[in-house]
Amino acid sequence: MKKAILLSLNSNTSELKDLAHSLEFEIVEEFIQHRPVPDSALYMGKGKMEEIRKFVEEKKIQYAFVNGDLRPSQWFNIEKFLGITVYDRIHLILEIFADRARRKEARLQVKLARLRYERPFVRELIHRAKAGEHPGFMAGGEYQVADYYEMIKRQMRKLKKELEKIRREREIRREQRREKGFYLVSLAGYTNAGKSSLLAILTGEKVRIEERLFSTLSPVTKMVKKWNEKMRIMPVLVTDTVGFIQDLPHWLVDAFHSTLEEIELADIVVLVVDASDEKDVMMNKLNVSLKEIAQMHVHPKIIIALNKIDLISKEEVERKKEEIEKYADNKKCIPISSKTGENIHKLVEEIYKSIPEVVTLELTFPSGKINDAITFLKKDVEVIDFKYDGTSKLCIKCSPRMKEKIMGKYRKLVGSENNG
Structure with a gap:
């Protein structure tokens, strides 16, 4: 693993260390300087930075991670002062996204985000080049600020247009699925909560499962089969x-x-929470997740899946379940294990409780039409009763979403507007 140091203004460094580790960096030393606001030039005070530079030179460190967001001027100053590669938190997350992006949509999204992130840094670089700090950057004057920003704008417009096309295509697929009677459930939650593992066990399908941050960047949709x-x-x-x-x-x-x-x-959001986290960490991640969903200005039914209960005691499971339900306005919390399958059936039952009840219909067919009726109905309904007294009567159960489609087929088949 590549060796790096971590700079922070507080002691909450575990998440940044996890982010760095996911790109195979080993944090060999943490430098923490408690202060309410960063130093405007070097993020930390000059004395602390001198201490860090000495460590970097002695240990031959090549990378530093800053537990916060840097302004472009701070980033340039720190790199120049330490003489090593510096990542702030957002830059590190973007590097992880780029490493995980496999599908076209994810690659486009990451590229768009990177352009947005890099734009102020290049502006600072151009400013410094004009001031003579990077004399080779604008040699001959071929790079002009206006030209660069026009190029950036063109790239961003192109990326947004491509992403909008993908969004519309997905919207069409989503509507087609609803027309076919499908109910749509999304797995949401903090990164590495076990969403992909849950998808795999719910659907019985092979899903790429990796114990690392942001292993899923593009949506993956599968059908629940049992x-x-x-x-x-x-x-x-x-x-x-x-x-x-x-x-x-x-x-x-x-x-x-x-x-x-x-x-x-x-239609329903299953919010996956990692039960193996310490209570304070777990509740913070739950809070972040609920806020993200709330900011979408939609109000889907939310079911909380307390995952990885195989890693903690039953007593701890109960305590955390009660804490979550109390905090989350009594939203239903189902303790589960995607690894062992424990309580997965209870989660599915809760999903079905949140879906509208099935519809019961009684349809009457002329005797000569019954075989045709069974043929067109068998894929979409459950036949619960059949009677014959000169005409054929079928009592069926179907999804509320399929009712109009079935009634349309029925009217066409019997040549009547009578809906039975």
Whole structure:
């Protein structure tokens, strides 16, 4: 692993260390200077930075991670002062996103976010080049500020247009799924809470599962194939979405709007919480996740899945369940284990309780039409009774979403507006 140091103005460094570790960096030393606001030039005071520079030179450190967001001038000053590569928190997250982006949509989103992030840094670089601090950067005058920003704007417009096209295509697919009677469930939650593992066990499908941050950047949708007898007439599609993380700037969240829309437009959101976290960490992550969903200005039904209960005692599970339900306005919390399958059936039952009840219809067919009726109905309904007394009567159960479609087929088949 590559060796790095960590700079912070507080002791809450565990998440940044996890972020660095996910890109195979080892934090060999932490430098913490408690202060209410960063130093305007070097983030930390000059004396502390002298101490850090001495350590860097002695240990031959090549990388530093700052537990916060740097202004461009601070970033340039720190790199120049220490003589090593410096990442602030957002830069590190973008590097992780770039490493995880496999699908076209994710790559476009990351590229858009990077352009937005890098723009003020290049502005600072141009400013310094003009001041003679980077004399080779603008040699010959071929790079002009206006030209550069026009190029950036063109790239960002192009990326937004491509992402909008993908968003519209997904919207069409989503509506087609609803027309076919599917109910849409989105898995949301803090990064590395176990959403992909839950998707795999709910659907019985192979899903890429990695114990690392932000392993899912593009939505993955699969169908629930077991666990409940209503599956055939009330089919459910589950979508895994990008994980939340605290203190992301709005522009970075906006870059992933087309992905997060899967949460906004779901019928039900299953909010996955990691039960193995310490209580304070768990509650902070729950708070961040609930706030992110609230900021989407939608109000889907939310079910909380307290995952990884196989890693803690039953007593701790109960305590954390009670704490979560109390904090989350009594939203239903189901303790589960995606690893062992414990209580997954209870989670599915809760999902189905949140879906509208099945509809019962009684349809009358001329005797010669009954075979045709059974043929067109068998995919979408459950036949619960059949009577014949000169005409054929079918009593069926179906999804509320399929009612109009079935009635349309029925009228066409019998040539009547009578809806039975």
